[in-house]
Amino acid sequence: MNRRSILQTFLTGFLSASITSYAAGKDLKSLIVFYSRSGHTETLANTLAKLTGAETIRIESTSPYPTDYDATIERFKAERAANTLPAIYPIEKDLNSYDVIYIGSPTWGGHLCYPIQRFLQDTKLRGKTLMLFTSHGGSGEASTLDDLQRLAPGNQYRNIAFYGSGFGASKQFKHWLSI
Ligand SMILES: Cc1cc2nc3c(=O)[nH]c(=O)nc-3n(C[C@H](O)[C@H](O)[C@H](O)COP(=O)(O)O)c2cc1C
Numbered sequence: 001m002n003r004r005s006i007l008q009t010f011l012t013g014f015l016s017a018s019i020t021s022y023a024a025g026k027d028l029k030s031l032i033v034f035y036s037r038s039g040h041t042e043t044l045a046n047t048l049a050k051l052t053g054a055e056t057i058r059i060e061s062t063s064p065y066p067t068d069y070d071a072t073i074e075r076f077k078a079e080r081a082a083n084t085l086p087a088i089y090p091i092e093k094d095l096n097s098y099d100v101i102y103i104g105s106p107t108w109g110g111h112l113c114y115p116i117q118r119f120l121q122d123t124k125l126r127g128k129t130l131m132l133f134t135s136h137g138g139s140g141e142a143s144t145l146d147d148l149q150r151l152a153p154g155n156q157y158r159n160i161a162f163y164g165s166g167f168g169a170s171k172q173f174k175h176w177l178s179i
Contacts, residue, residue, distance in 0.1 A: 029099050029100070030100035030101070031054055031056075031057065031093065031100075031101050031102070032045050032048055032049055032101075032104065033057045033059060033101060033116075034102075034104030034105065035060075035106070036135075037065050037072065038067075038069075039165070041133075041135045042104075043169075044104055044135060044166055047169050047173060048133065050170075051173055051174065059088055059089075059119050060089050060115070061086040061087065061114075061115050061118075062086070062088060063086060065086075085118040085121060086118060087118070088122075100129045101130055102133065103132050105132070105144065106134065106135045107135065110139055111144060111147050120148065120151035125152045125155055129156045130157050130158075131157075131158050132157065132160070133162065133173075135162050144161070145157060145159045160172065160176045
């Protein structure tokens with residue numbers, strides 16, 4: 001084994017051990033909760049599920065957002081002006097039984113998308129590790145972490161932001177999970 005392969009073996013072992021410690025080791029139970037209108041956050045959630053082995057739950061508005069982008073923007077603006085969040089279907093899981101909850105959201109107007117804001121508003125999460133992953137179209141994480149801390153106080157937080165469905169998301173997730 002040459003020096004490079006020894007290093008690679010060491011790094012691979014280190015990364016997988018660290019990922020395990022966040023995802024499945026130390027008896028930590030984890031779950032991925034996400035919303036995705038056009039599929040980017042869903043792709044990220046699936047990548048994260050492969051890496052962690054965590055189950056995924058999709059948040060859905062009871063009145064789905066249009067597939068048409070402009071129509072979605074119109075509805076988003078109307079909800080923002082009225083200061084309302086959409087109704088969502090209830091989650092059939094006892095979230096109290098999880099230690100780590102990964103939360104996936106597209107960025108809307110620099111904030112967490114409204115279905116995820118509604119989920120956080122309705123769900124009292126305390127004493128957990130909340131791992132936020134967001135998908136944006138250029139604005140980066142913007143105010144999304146602030147939103148999470150405001151809507152779900154009393155937890156530990158980590159976050160990562162991707163452009164679209166993320167180029168090389170798997171590698172970035174591995175690094176994120178290992179630190
Ligand atoms: C209502 C709405 C608001 C948006 N606001 C922003 C924004 O403020 N900043 C940004 O970078 N992208 C914004 N976008 C783009 C989405 O964040 C981006 O396309 C994301 O990848 C969509 O994720 P999804 O496919 O999981 O729905 C917005 C999209 C929509 C539909």
